[in-house]
Amino acid sequence: MASRQGSKSRKAGLKGADSTASSTTSSSKLYQETSIDGHSSPASSSAQSKQQFFSPDPLPQTAQRSKENVTVTVRFRPLSPREIRQGEEVAWYADGETIVRNEHNPTIAYAYDRVFGPTTTTRNVYDIAAHHVVNGAMEGINGTIFAYGVTSSGKTHTMHGDQRSPGIIPLAVKDAFSIIQETPNREFLLRISYMEIYNEVVNDLLNPAGHNLRIREDKQGTFVEGIKEEVVLSPAHALSLIAAGEEQRHVGSTNFNLLSSRSHTIFTLTIESSPLGDKSKGEAVHLSQLNLVDLAGSESSKVETSGVRRKEGSYINKSLLTLGTVISKLTDVRASHVPYRDSKLTRILQSSLSGHDRVSLICTVTPASSSSEETHNTLKFAHRAKHIEIQAEQNKIIDEKSLIKKYQREIRQLKEELEQLKQEIVPVPQLKDIGADDIVLLKQKLEDGQVKLQSRLEEEEEAKAALLSRIQRLTKLILVSTKNPQASRLPHRFNPRRRHSFGEEELAYLPYKRRDMMDDEQLDLYVSVEGNHEIRDNAYREEKKTRKHGLLNWLKPKKRDHSSSASDQSSVVKSNSTPSTPQGGGSHLHTESRLSEGSPLMEQLSEPREDREALEDSSHEMEIPETSNKMSDELDLLREQKKILSEEAALQLSSLKRMSDEAAKSPQNEEINEEIKVLNDDIKAKNDQIATLERQIMDFVMTSHEALDKSDIMQAVAELRDQLNEKSFELEVKAADNRIIQQTLNEKTCECEVLQEEVANLKQQLSEALELAQGTKIKELKQDAKELSESKEQLELRNRKLAEESSYAKGLASAAAVELKALSEEVAKLMNQNERLAAELATQKSPIAQRNKTGTTTNVRNNGRRESLAKRQEHDSPSMELKRELRMSKERELSYEAALGEKEQREAELERILEETKQREAYLENELANMWVLVSKLRRSQGADSEISDSISETRQTEQTEGSF
Numbered sequence: 001m002a003s004r005q006g007s008k009s010r011k012a013g014l015k016g017a018d019s020t021a022s023s024t025t026s027s028s029k030l031y032q033e034t035s036i037d038g039h040s041s042p043a044s045s046s047a048q049s050k051q052q053f054f055s056p057d058p059l060p061q062t063a064q065r066s067k068e069n070v071t072v073t074v075r076f077r078p079l080s081p082r083e084i085r086q087g088e089e090v091a092w093y094a095d096g097e098t099i100v101r102n103e104h105n106p107t108i109a110y111a112y113d114r115v116f117g118p119t120t121t122t123r124n125v126y127d128i129a130a131h132h133v134v135n136g137a138m139e140g141i142n143g144t145i146f147a148y149g150v151t152s153s154g155k156t157h158t159m160h161g162d163q164r165s166p167g168i169i170p171l172a173v174k175d176a177f178s179i180i181q182e183t184p185n186r187e188f189l190l191r192i193s194y195m196e197i198y199n200e201v202v203n204d205l206l207n208p209a210g211h212n213l214r215i216r217e218d219k220q221g222t223f224v225e226g227i228k229e230e231v232v233l234s235p236a237h238a239l240s241l242i243a244a245g246e247e248q249r250h251v252g253s254t255n256f257n258l259l260s261s262r263s264h265t266i267f268t269l270t271i272e273s274s275p276l277g278d279k280s281k282g283e284a285v286h287l288s289q290l291n292l293v294d295l296a297g298s299e300s301s302k303v304e305t306s307g308v309r310r311k312e313g314s315y316i317n318k319s320l321l322t323l324g325t326v327i328s329k330l331t332d333v334r335a336s337h338v339p340y341r342d343s344k345l346t347r348i349l350q351s352s353l354s355g356h357d358r359v360s361l362i363c364t365v366t367p368a369s370s371s372s373e374e375t376h377n378t379l380k381f382a383h384r385a386k387h388i389e390i391q392a393e394q395n396k397i398i399d400e401k402s403l404i405k406k407y408q409r410e411i412r413q414l415k416e417e418l419e420q421l422k423q424e425i426v427p428v429p430q431l432k433d434i435g436a437d438d439i440v441l442l443k444q445k446l447e448d449g450q451v452k453l454q455s456r457l458e459e460e461e462e463a464k465a466a467l468l469s470r471i472q473r474l475t476k477l478i479l480v481s482t483k484n485p486q487a488s489r490l491p492h493r494f495n496p497r498r499r500h501s502f503g504e505e506e507l508a509y510l511p512y513k514r515r516d517m518m519d520d521e522q523l524d525l526y527v528s529v530e531g532n533h534e535i536r537d538n539a540y541r542e543e544k545k546t547r548k549h550g551l552l553n554w555l556k557p558k559k560r561d562h563s564s565s566a567s568d569q570s571s572v573v574k575s576n577s578t579p580s581t582p583q584g585g586g587s588h589l590h591t592e593s594r595l596s597e598g599s600p601l602m603e604q605l606s607e608p609r610e611d612r613e614a615l616e617d618s619s620h621e622m623e624i625p626e627t628s629n630k631m632s633d634e635l636d637l638l639r640e641q642k643k644i645l646s647e648e649a650a651l652q653l654s655s656l657k658r659m660s661d662e663a664a665k666s667p668q669n670e671e672i673n674e675e676i677k678v679l680n681d682d683i684k685a686k687n688d689q690i691a692t693l694e695r696q697i698m699d700f701v702m703t704s705h706e707a708l709d710k711s712d713i714m715q716a717v718a719e720l721r722d723q724l725n726e727k728s729f730e731l732e733v734k735a736a737d738n739r740i741i742q743q744t745l746n747e748k749t750c751e752c753e754v755l756q757e758e759v760a761n762l763k764q765q766l767s768e769a770l771e772l773a774q775g776t777k778i779k780e781l782k783q784d785a786k787e788l789s790e791s792k793e794q795l796e797l798r799n800r801k802l803a804e805e806s807s808y809a810k811g812l813a814s815a816a817a818v819e820l821k822a823l824s825e826e827v828a829k830l831m832n833q834n835e836r837l838a839a840e841l842a843t844q845k846s847p848i849a850q851r852n853k854t855g856t857t858t859n860v861r862n863n864g865r866r867e868s869l870a871k872r873q874e875h876d877s878p879s880m881e882l883k884r885e886l887r888m889s890k891e892r893e894l895s896y897e898a899a900l901g902e903k904e905q906r907e908a909e910l911e912r913i914l915e916e917t918k919q920r921e922a923y924l925e926n927e928l929a930n931m932w933v934l935v936s937k938l939r940r941s942q943g944a945d946s947e948i949s950d951s952i953s954e955t956r957q958t959e960q961t962e963g964s965f
């Protein structure tokens, strides 16, 4: 099951490494990590497990575990020609073998397992960052290798490479087959799957119909449902499948990369192995997966993109962000939840990330100053990942789940059937055993059954042939070494260079050239169509179709390996666990799959090479004489030296420019002037050297011409003719491209004209609509203004009335107050008078009492009483009157007070109404002002429309009149 990503993740299996283990100087941010070399931690840990793996003693049931950290390496790419042209400076550099340092602030530095400078070859990277993972995978330990970095930093260059410099994937495939060859005591079954995650959709790159596949999970881990798996028989076979898959991958041109990967790809090599032959009975099978992941590059949000590219970019960034979060959580011992499910990438790689795989992270970076921030982010990501601790373990599976066991069983059964079939064919009895009587009978019997027997024989022969071919087909799927089984594999004694040697047919499946070695002019042409990715893409798509060595053609098998061509290897889409079973294919497949010693492939495999680069020209080696080779090598060397010097001079020129600018700003700065002088001298010296080199090249060419014999000259002429042909072909391609671009341009111009017309029409319609809208609006506004002025008039009238009423009420109130005052004075007077009278009455009453005391008779008394009553009545009459008057005045006073209270109340009410009216007036005035603003806006947008201005002035006049009124 190619897509299954190992066993289910177990949180317990993973621990963030103690971050204190790496000492961090707070000021300098220098993170000291355990550095590795080719033989330290990753490799040594694999060596440890190797002993366990190949030991004849059965392994204990519990998994073999060894603690290690993720191998984190950083690879610098050189400045691209474009970056040099743009005068980019180096912002980050490799300081020794393990440290990356910032050019502008040397205190900012990070340490990793290994840092590869721009000149390091991919093979070197493979040996240090990938070989131990591949080795482990061949021993049953799952492995994952990631290439991580921003767009155009060199991930695809590192993972896929080209014919001159094969990447990690071809090197790993090659290595896997070499390991099989060097492990004679085991037999292997290899199958591959290849998928991409494009815009969060999983696509099968080996099966164009496999689109939007689902990720499922069972107790063994996550897997991609329905992905196609191909059993592979040779490196060329595997590479041809990868090349075919690459054709399906989503690539597109961006501002940074003409061929930018727009999807993450996961290439999975599933390896099954068991002891060879009878030894395999009862032995567990080792099953492991090697995931080689080429991530799409993160993109800066500062970069202007549009449409499809922006959508792709946001998906890419989101999934990389999730990857970053997952890694942060994995290194945080306190984190309880790891968000694997937040992206398809982390979901598929859940098991690898969660600490059961041996993991190697290769971070690719550019030294360019324009990407300094992105590079810094990559470095921080890499540093975080370094703290992930893993417990890689060997996977063993029980028989029925193993495909290799299934095939082995089937082969055994078929062989038995064959034996049976052979035995069933009736042997001819020995004549000596037969008596004379029987002969006639036997003869008769034989004659009778002759036809019958003949047909049965034919049937059995057919069945036998079918069984034989099935056995052959199954046998050839299982790969075994052709070496002596006694000479078991010595893991560290292999010669990596030998494994890295590629045959011509294998190289044919790799891209011909590096991406950046494509015609620069062509690149500029596309880049100059600024912001129009679609045009650029279309043009490039055309270019891809027509270009002789375009990517599609690079990837198309140049020379199909007949023994392993995809058509020969029929396969089926399998569901969860059954890989495709090659059905077709003749016996020629067998020879290659068994990696026979005498085959050309094996000769290449076992042939030690002095110079690992020699393979690049292996196809020419046969044809070009040695002297000619040497000369061309020397010439190449001189040219390379010249190129390096030119690049250095260009870099220095850009520094010079920058310094001159600085010097212009601060002419007093002696230091800068001094530096400029030194740089000038340097550049001059370099130019001299370049001139010398040019002369040397010329001389060399001349001498080499003389030295070459006629055949060499003929050959050179032929080569030149080839080059000429190639150039003229490229020229034709370019001319065709130009024609296409011209045509596109014409089409776009036409489209532009049509669009301009449409725009004019729309403008016209808009102005008409505006006029109409404004007319209606003005009318409405006028109506509103009229209504407002009317209501204002009414309000003012009401206001005036209220004011009058209020002043009248005030007058009334003051009159009432005056009257009240007079009355109260009068009341006071009356009360005084009353008091006085009461006093008088009292004095008059006292002599009568005296008289009453002295009188004796009752009559007299009665008479006296009557008299006194009469007198009292006499005296009482004015006081009664006064009292009445007083009462009346009091009543009057009360009524006045009530009237006054009523008036005050009315006054308050009137004041309230006045206040309300004032508020309403203010509100209406405000509304009116807003409307004027609106009108003036409309007028401004429309221009000085006379009607509006008329209406405005008219309304203003009205307003002024109202104001004055």
Ligand SMILES: Nc1ncnc2c1ncn2[C@@H]1O[C@H](COP(=O)(O)OP(=O)(O)OP(=O)(O)O)[C@@H](O)[C@H]1O
Pocket (backbone or CB within 6 Å): 076, 077, 078, 080, 118, 149, 150, 151, 152, 153, 154, 155, 156, 157, 158, 257, 259, 260, 261, 262, 295, 296, 297, 298, 364, 514, 515, 516, 517
């Ligand atoms: N180490 C290197 N040496 C020389 N050239 C390199 C190196 N790394 C990358 N390049 C060149 O730089 C360019 C960009 O590289 P590549 O396409 O591999 O980047 P990438 O990271 O895969 O980009 P993307 O994410 O956009 O796909 C290519 O032309 C490639 O040939």
